[in-house]
Amino acid sequence: PDVVHSGEFDLTGMLAMLKAKKHELGAGWVVFDGIDVLLTLLRDPVERTLSYLRHHLELYPDDGCASIEDVYDDDFRFHGLIHNHMVKMFSLTVDEMDDGALTRVEFSAHHLQRAKDNLARVDVVGFQERYAEFCGELNARFRWKLSDPKHMNRTKPVPVEAGFRERIAAGQMDGLRWFTAERARLATRPGELLPGARSILALAASYLGER
Secondary structure, X not given: OOOEEOOEEOHHHHHHHHHHHHHHHOOOOOOOOOOOOOEEEEOOHHHHHHHHHHHHHHHXXXXXXXXXXXXXXXXXXXXXXXXXXXXXXXXXXXOOOOOHHHOOOOOOHHHHHHHHHHHHOOOEEEXXXXXXXXXXXXXXXXXXXXXXXXXXXXXXXXXXXXXXXXXHHHHHOHHHHHHHHHHHHHHHXXXXXXXXXXXXXXXXXXXXXXX
C-alpha cells in the first residue's frame, strides 16, 4: 500500500522499498506476494438506462432519434445496451458472446443465478450513490490513496414521465428485482440486515438474498 499513489502503482518506488526491506532484514531474497482485488460499482438500472439514452442523444444527434423514447424504442439499442443489462454483464459467457456487450441474450433463470454467483466472487461491492463510502472502504481495507473522482460520459438529467420509467423498469426484468429493492433496503437500514457491519459494502451476502 505504501507504493500506491492516486490509485496507481509506483513500480520504481516498490522496487526501492523491497530493496530497503531486504537490507533491513539482512535477507538474501525478499519474495513479493501481490494480491488481486476484484471490484464492482453498481448503479440503479433505471438511472443507468436513462443516462445511456441521454448520452446517445448527445453523441449522435443526427441518427434520426428525436427523444430518449425514440432511442429506447430502437430494437438494436434496446437488446444491445438496455434489456436486462446488469444481469447480462454479470452472466454473459465467452461462448455466448458474439458481439461483445451488444450480444443479444435470450435470458433464463440460469443467467440470473450465474450473475448472482459471479457477484458473490467480487471482493468489494459498492453503489454509485454511495461512491464516497466505496472509496472509504477501499482505503480502509487496502490503504489505497485514491484521487478525486473523474467523470466520463456525464449527462444532465431531464424530466421523465413516470410512465416511461415504468417501461424501463419492465425492460430490466430480473436485473431490477435483483438490484433495486435490495439496494434500497441496504442504503436505508444496513444495520438491520447485518448488525455490526462496518459499512454498506460488508453487506454483499444480504444483498444477494443469502441472509
